[in-house]
Amino acid sequence: MSKPYIFQHKQQKLELKFRVSHTGFECPFAAPVVMVHTCKEESDFTRSPYWVQCPKLLREIHQIESAGWIGILQDWIDGPAKHLWETFVLKVPRLLKTILDPVYAQALERENRLNIGGVLDPWRIKCLHAHHSFWLIHKEGLVGQFVDGLLDWRAKRNSFSNYWCQNSSALECGFGGSV
16 A cells, blocks of 8 residues: 555644645535645646545435436436436536646546546446535536436435534544634
């Protein structure tokens, strides 16, 4: 295993397996949810530019994936939403370039991976976590927005106001309200 990278988030130190340039999105309790990857040397390179750090969100989206939603959403963007998806896919590289370190964005672009999740084929859905993190940062994307709505619907169905942890003293990420 490679050495961990330490990232300072407010008063907390996060130990990560990869370098990040900054926190792309925080939850309502100011805990880091999406980290933005950066690349200082080739050994640091990972193709997915955004990484979800929230354990609750990781679990919730995994449950959605396990319920078959990748296939359902793939059918949707291959069918009725095809034109909307085509328009969106063309915008993704430009949106990523607004956030990512230019050297990292150029490396992804050279490999034809300047797409959601760093995938080669932007017409295929690989990971709902990647689409949702893209939505959280850019507030664009059919699949990410749908996942956000599905998470919200599931939370309300279970009598919660939203899909985040319900109070600062019970944050699943371990920040424990000290953020």
